[in-house]
Amino acid sequence: MTTLEFCHELEFSKINFIERKIKINHPRTIITGPPKSGKSFLIFDYLSNYNQEDYIYIDFSDYRNEKDEIEKNLEEYVFRNKIKVIVLENFEFDFKIPFCESVIISTKLDTTLKGYKKLFLTPLDFEEYLLHDKKNQNITQTFNNYLKNGNLPGVVNIDEIHTFNRLHDLIILINKDKTSQEILKILFLNIDEKKSLNQLYLALKNKIKISKDKFYEECKYFEKNKIVYFIEKYEQKKATKKIYSYNPAFLSAITHKKKFKNELTNIIFCELINKYKDIYYLDYIDFFIPSKKLAIVSIPFFNSFMMQSQLKKIYKIVDEYKIKELFIITVSNDEQFFHQNIEVNVLPFYEWSLS
Structure with a gap:
């Protein structure tokens, strides 16, 4: 044949x-x-x-x-x-x-x-993930799995141990060689962090033998193929960018360190990329959509009484940029209150993503 x-x-x-x-x-x-x-x-x-x-x-x-x-x-x-x-x-x-x-x-x-x-085509957003999930769990448990195991269609209904194996295999598949793997791993380790490429290069250089040209070339490849995203600070092109991955589960697949806030923020970013092209960050604001005057802050465990100091810093930026909508995304907290004439919506991720 x-x-x-x-x-x-x-x-x-x-x-x-x-x-x-x-x-x-x-x-x-x-x-x-x-x-x-x-x-x-x-x-x-x-x-x-x-x-x-x-x-x-x-x-x-x-x-x-x-x-x-x-x-x-x-x-x-x-x-x-x-x-x-x-x-x-x-x-x-x-x-x-x-x-x-x-x-x-x-x-x-x-x-x-x-x-x-x-x-x-990006991986599953949360609404699509719910349609793919055959385990018939409550929405809180489904969200926990989504956060832990990631947004790839092929891992929705498999055991957790096999999920890690799939993610490890995928990191190998994406990369051309061991050096590329190490570059991608250090990018994934720094999701939701403000790190310059030079900082990451110097950190990796202490670990493996690598040229600056190779490091920058691979970063450009990962960005071009939407494996990694580098988000600018609004109206400050020269400021350090924030790093995000197309699949937040890569972080927990390559380290035992718990970075819960970083993973939640990355999964919020994954919801935004299919809705908006103009995504930036600001001081104390994780995501700013200037076309909508919309601000989104990731705080996994929010308590308005305990976080007055942090809220004051956020409000200062809200006023400065004339932001009209403010969402604080959490794991499970749900509140609404006002700052001047702006409604502040505190919502669990699964409610916000489906609204």
Whole structure:
């Protein structure tokens, strides 16, 4: 059996797909997103609308698929078999795409093609996680698992020990070599921290042999592929940036140190990136959305009586930037009160994310 015959026989109609907020609704689509965010299952859902003989699914990360054979014979094979949909997973745009009624591409490359719609898929937000969770737990327990195990679709319903193994394997998968792994680990260890790349480079240099060029090159790669985010301070481009990961569970997967506030803040960030493009931080404000005059502060265990000093610092920034909405996100606390004419909403994460 040839590679193309094998790829043509693959069938996805029986895949148990759970709806995502993003769908493929254009016949020519390029999908990007960080590793294991669910890109393939989005494609499987799209293919379920077709008969098996009408599509060909080619994954270039599958070692069994002979790339030279595909490049040489794909156009003729598509024409001869009257194929309606070509799927090219993990494609690098290194040969001409044959004409077809529909072409769906997943790739790591930031490529734009005329006539193609681009989709960027992040892992599950909390509402999607609830739909995927089959354990029928109460919402508090589901949130605890979401915070502990992360937002990747593939870890929702597996045991905790296997979750850690999956995350460790994923760190290896993302990286080219051991040095890249160490760079990514030090970035993950500093989520929700204000650290310059130079600070992190010097810290890592004390641990392993590494060049500055290599360190900065890898950081740029992780940022470009939305594995790590560097958030600016509002209107202060030269200020130290804050670091976040596309999956907060990486932190607990690489250290025994408990950084509960950092993980909660990172998971809040993951909810925001699908809603807003203009996300910054301010002194005492974790996230500021200037277009909405919206401020969000992460305080896992909030008590308004005990935190008057911290609230005064927050209010000063609220007044300075004419902020109209202030949310304080917690694990379980729920309060509402006013600062002047601004309502301060203290909400558990799961209430805020679903509101």
